[in-house]
Amino acid sequence: xxxxxxxxxxxxxxxxxxxxxxxxxxxxxxxxxxxxxxxxxxxxxxxxxxxxxxxxxxxxxxxxxxxxxxxxxxxxxxxxxxxxxxxxxxxxxxxxxxxxxxxxxxxxxxxxxxxxxxxxxxxxxxxxxxxxxxxxxxxxxxxxxxxxxxxxxxxxxxxxxxxxxxxxxxxxxxxxxxxxxxxxxxxxxxxxxxxxxxxxxxxxxxxxxxxxxxxxxxxxxxxxxxxxxxxxxxxxxxxxxxxxxxxxxxx
Numbered sequence: 010x011x012x013x014x015x016x017x018x019x020x021x022x023x024x025x026x027x028x029x030x031x032x033x034x035x036x037x038x039x040x041x042x043x044x045x046x047x048x049x050x051x052x053x054x055x056x057x058x059x060x061x062x063x064x065x066x067x068x069x070x071x072x073x074x075x076x077x078x079x080x081x082x083x084x085x086x087x088x089x090x091x092x093x094x095x096x097x098x099x100x101x102x103x104x105x106x107x108x109x110x111x112x113x114x115x116x117x118x119x120x121x122x123x124x125x126x127x128x129x130x131x132x133x134x135x136x137x138x139x140x141x142x143x144x145x146x147x148x149x150x151x152x153x154x155x156x157x158x159x160x161x162x163x164x165x166x167x168x169x170x171x172x173x174x175x176x177x178x179x180x181x182x183x184x185x186x187x188x189x190x191x192x193x194x195x196x197x198x199x200x201x202x203x204x205x206x207x208x209x210x211x212x213x214x215x216x217x218x219x220x221x222x223x224x225x226x227x228x229x230x231x232x233x234x235x236x237x238x239x240x241x242x243x244x245x246x247x248x249x250x251x252x253x254x255x256x257x258x259x260x
Contacts, residue, residue, distance in 0.1 A: 015067075017065050026179065028046070030179065049062070054093055060097060063097055067104050068104065070109075071109065071135075073087075099140060105140070107143045107144075132144055143195050147200070148175045148239065158224070167226040174206070175240070180249075207259055
């Protein structure tokens with residue numbers, strides 16, 4: 010994609026694991042990048058330094074995140090920061106707002122976990138504003154799979170459904186966010202997933218075994234649609250294979 014002649018980008022959450030990679034890639038392309046998060050003294054809810062970091066900004070890349078997984082806390086964060094950032098961006102004359110979200114969010118049979126419901130609220134908040142937008146929905150990161158096992162651990166056992174999962178390499182997501190940023194215009198909804206599709210229980214079992222983790226993985230009944238968190242339509246396909254081999258692929 011052709012790079013705009015002049016572009017200044019605010020990365021909301023620019024010190025995080027996603028935002029920092031996007032910032033480095035954009036700067037390597039000669040783009041002026043401003044980082045805006047709590048580590049930069051920017052608080053979107055309180056309005057601290059928001060107008061300052063948005064001065065002269067053409068594009069917002071919103072990769073803000075929270076460690077709150079309960080519905081009330083996560084919705085409050087994602088909805089509140091996005092509405093505040095969008096309103097401030099409108100006043101600053103921002104022309105493109107890019108939001109990082111999750112594949113499957115907003116589908117009728119999507120997950121009802123609090124964090125995912127909060128991402129639904131965040132997308133709604135983005136689309137309620139007047140700034141042209143792109144929503145980049147990603148599947149789970151490959152590097153996050155061990156954490157996923159921890160989140161599914163109960164009484165020392167990993168309780169995992171046969172849900173489909175298609176993890177993507179984080180660097181490939183960052184590269185896509187950069188290309189969307191440099192596209193110069195809104196693209197609507199864009200999705201990215203890794204090149205291999207697994208069942209979650211198989212993926213967690215194989216990952217733990219390869220790393221010497223003694224926890225048993227117990228297959229449990231799915232609480233929703235098996236394919237709720239993998240792409241159902243067109244999507245960008247990552248090229249990086251999952252680093253642990255010999256895990257059965259989903260047919």
